[in-house]
Amino acid sequence: MTNLIDIPKVNAKNMTEKEFFYGHKACAGCGGSIAVRLALKVLGERTYTALPAGCMSAVGFIYPQMAFNTNAIITTFPGSASMASGIAVGAKALGQKDVKTVVFAGDGGTADIGFQALSGMIDRNDDVLYICYDNEAYMNTGIQKSGLTPYGTKTTTTPAGENLPGTITHKKNLFEIIAAHDIAYAATASIGYPQDFLNKVNKAKHIKGATFIHVYASCPTGWGTPTETSVEIAKDAVDCGLIFLAEFEDGEYKLNRNPKQFAPVKDYLKKQGRFKHMQDTDIEVVIANRDRKWSRMRKHWL
Amino acid sequence: MKSNKIFISGDEAVAQGVRLSRPHVVAAYPITPQTITVERLAEMAESGEMEGEYMHVESEHSAISATMGASSVGARTFTASSSQGLLYMAEGLHYCSGGRWPVVMMNANRSVALPWSIYGDQRDSLSLLDCGWIQVYVEDAQEALDMIIQAYKIAEHKDVLTPMMVNLDGFILTHTYELVDIPEQKMVDEFLPPFQTPNKMSFEEPKNLGFSSKPDDNTEFKYQQNEAMFKAIDVIRDVDQEFAEKFGRKYHDMVEEYRCEDAEVVLVALGSVCGTIRVVVDKMRAEGKKVGLLKIRYMRPFPETEVKDLAKRVNAIGVIDKDISFGYEGTVYTNVNSAISKIDKYVYKSNFVGGLGGRDITKDEIEEMFNKLFSGVENKSEEKVEFFSLNVESND
Numbered sequence: 001m002t003n004l005i006d007i008p009k010v011n012a013k014n015m016t017e018k019e020f021f022y023g024h025k026a027c028a029g030c031g032g033s034i035a036v037r038l039a040l041k042v043l044g045e046r047t048y049t050a051l052p053a054g055c056m057s058a059v060g061f062i063y064p065q066m067a068f069n070t071n072a073i074i075t076t077f078p079g080s081a082s083m084a085s086g087i088a089v090g091a092k093a094l095g096q097k098d099v100k101t102v103v104f105a106g107d108g109g110t111a112d113i114g115f116q117a118l119s120g121m122i123d124r125n126d127d128v129l130y131i132c133y134d135n136e137a138y139m140n141t142g143i144q145k146s147g148l149t150p151y152g153t154k155t156t157t158t159p160a161g162e163n164l165p166g167t168i169t170h171k172k173n174l175f176e177i178i179a180a181h182d183i184a185y186a187a188t189a190s191i192g193y194p195q196d197f198l199n200k201v202n203k204a205k206h207i208k209g210a211t212f213i214h215v216y217a218s219c220p221t222g223w224g225t226p227t228e229t230s231v232e233i234a235k236d237a238v239d240c241g242l243i244f245l246a247e248f249e250d251g252e253y254k255l256n257r258n259p260k261q262f263a264p265v266k267d268y269l270k271k272q273g274r275f276k277h278m279q280d281t282d283i284e285v286v287i288a289n290r291d292r293k294w295s296r297m298r299k300h301w302l
Numbered sequence: 303m304k305s306n307k308i309f310i311s312g313d314e315a316v317a318q319g320v321r322l323s324r325p326h327v328v329a330a331y332p333i334t335p336q337t338i339t340v341e342r343l344a345e346m347a348e349s350g351e352m353e354g355e356y357m358h359v360e361s362e363h364s365a366i367s368a369t370m371g372a373s374s375v376g377a378r379t380f381t382a383s384s385s386q387g388l389l390y391m392a393e394g395l396h397y398c399s400g401g402r403w404p405v406v407m408m409n410a411n412r413s414v415a416l417p418w419s420i421y422g423d424q425r426d427s428l429s430l431l432d433c434g435w436i437q438v439y440v441e442d443a444q445e446a447l448d449m450i451i452q453a454y455k456i457a458e459h460k461d462v463l464t465p466m467m468v469n470l471d472g473f474i475l476t477h478t479y480e481l482v483d484i485p486e487q488k489m490v491d492e493f494l495p496p497f498q499t500p501n502k503m504s505f506e507e508p509k510n511l512g513f514s515s516k517p518d519d520n521t522e523f524k525y526q527q528n529e530a531m532f533k534a535i536d537v538i539r540d541v542d543q544e545f546a547e548k549f550g551r552k553y554h555d556m557v558e559e560y561r562c563e564d565a566e567v568v569l570v571a572l573g574s575v576c577g578t579i580r581v582v583v584d585k586m587r588a589e590g591k592k593v594g595l596l597k598i599r600y601m602r603p604f605p606e607t608e609v610k611d612l613a614k615r616v617n618a619i620g621v622i623d624k625d626i627s628f629g630y631e632g633t634v635y636t637n638v639n640s641a642i643s644k645i646d647k648y649v650y651k652s653n654f655v656g657g658l659g660g661r662d663i664t665k666d667e668i669e670e671m672f673n674k675l676f677s678g679v680e681n682k683s684e685e686k687v688e689f690f691s692l693n694v695e696s697n698d
Contacts, residue, residue: 046505061513074513085359
């Protein structure tokens with residue numbers, strides 16, 4: 001296995017100027033498209049990209065205008081991991097060398113409908129990097145709740161009203177569920193910390209077998225945020241502790257960022273239309289859940 | 303020609319056909335009565351007898367998704383399923399034909415729940431007739447093996463590029479042992495060259511596949527798919543002829559007529575029941591009754607020309623359906639009827655629905671069907687859809 005410590009770090013200076021995802025029809029400020037663009041710059045030309053039905057496929061593959069400069073394919077919604085597995089295994093059977101298969105799937109495509117296939121892909125340890133770009137709802141169909149929509153979020157299927165504060169469930173612990181498969185490498189990231197994300201993609205690129213990155217990617221349309229603050233808001237989410245940066249490698253968890261003090265959660269929430277309705281009591285629920293999670297992570301992952 | 307006959311089940315015959323076709327990737331999920339096929343393939347992958355990769359997918363949906371993925375980079379692929387599993391694949395079946403990936407699949411025909419039944423009928427595949435796959439139905443284990451090899455040659459043809467489903471009746475064929483001739487690898491290699499397709503992703507010529515289409519283009523894609531299906535009819539004929547020259551076994555293209563030359567009444571059927579009908583035809587012929595069998599091999603593309611041609615020559619056609627489209631009639635009957643309606647002649651027709659959930663169709667029942675067809679012609683009876691050998695009164 002490649003010694004991951006020896007992999008040269010990726011940064012803005014040594015990254016390729018080539019673009020592999022452009023001319024698409026994503027909304028202005030789309031965080032998902034930033035994640036795809038950055039990851040493909042690291043992965044390079046010898047990449048097969050698989051995307052399920054969702055925003056990135058809807059904006060990138062409208063015949064005859066194709067937005068991927070490398071090989072790419074839309075998969076069935078529940079089958080992105082298995083179709084990618086088939087690509088990787090097919091490429092291997094055909095004797096292709098130096099090839100990477102990558103999936104870009106949203107939170108619903110990953111944590112809900114695509115989860116079974118993803119679990120199978122990791123079980124078989126097929127040579128696929130699965131990247132979940134998490135914008136915390138089904139955005140392509142118009143902002144519906146997914147298994148990764150956080151507590152308090154107002155979506156079109158979890159409206160906030162007199163009786164309910166919007167979404168009443170918390171995000172699934174996706175990263176830990178993936179790690180529980182004893183996967184070779186898994187990580188969380190945010191487009192607000194691009195250097196960290198790029199280097200995690202680079203690490204995964206060098207590992208033969210199944211790897212997973214959960215990248216937090218803002219959605220101005222679904223979140224009710226200005227288009228020019230997409231990167232900033234994804235950074236805020238990490239700084240207030242609602243999103244954490246971590247890795248799972250060789251069976252061990254590693255917390256990449258452990259701030260002494262969190263930025264105020266309320267400031268992060270109140271910048272976004274989807275949380276505007278939240279009462280202080282709801283925000284207390286969010287903070288209590290964050291603290292419980294961090295105390296567990298600090299106890300076991302440090 | 304050197305013969306290499308071994309005593310194996312239909313499922314095992316399929317596995318032998320797959321091995322000889324040298325797929326790069328096999329992805330399958332177990333389901334009775336298909337299971338033995340995938341067990342044998344896994345053993346062949348372990349021993350190295352089969353060079354391809356065996357993928358342990360976690361569901362049928364992933365089986366079809368994985369084979370499509372492998373096919374999209376130019377790999378030859380195989381999957382197998384049955385019943386509930388085939389239905390779980392349904393999304394992928396449409397996806398696969400639309401993507402023009404020539405995946406080959408074995409389907410062990412089995413009833414569909416509810417009520418649960420692991421036994422055979424043909425409701426699973428016939429309910430998916432419109433998913434854009436070539437569908438062939440075989441009568442015995444030898445035909446199953448031979449059709450797997452033929453299937454790759456047909457599906458992968460540049461004018462076809464359409465996935466193909468080889469159907470064999472659950473248990474009656476999958477679990478029955480027969481003497482099956484195993485062709486030599488060298489001869490199969492000569493018959494079936496490696497898979498070549500322009501419809502793939504490659505690093506020499508990168509492509510974006512599985513794309514969306516606007517209303518302006520969608521109909522044209524579907525038109526092309528339909529045209530490919532019609533072109534498959536000629537390819538099926540050529541491939542069967544070439545196969546006969548190479549291996550000495552001929553399967554009569556789209557349909558097989560059995561003792562239909564001067565027949566007055568004919569039964570139409572798919573799959574294993576044709577074997578029983580042949581026996582009854584022989585018996586009744588010996589008694590001087592002019593009966594015959596039309597074995598439909600391909601349900602898609604549909605043998606319209608052959609059905610019309612036969613209908614012009616006979617007085618009555620009965621269709622046995624091991625399926626029912628609730629609220630109307632058997633699906634095979636609907637298709638046969640549509641073809642007959644295009645000729646300028648009256649033919650007495652009747653639909654016999656039965657053999658569901660594994661119930662045997664007996665020689666006596668078949669003889670009764672022939673007799674009903676004779677009396678239907680004589681009495682100018684009303685045409686009808688009949689559930690035969692019901693244990694409840696039909697008005698219950």
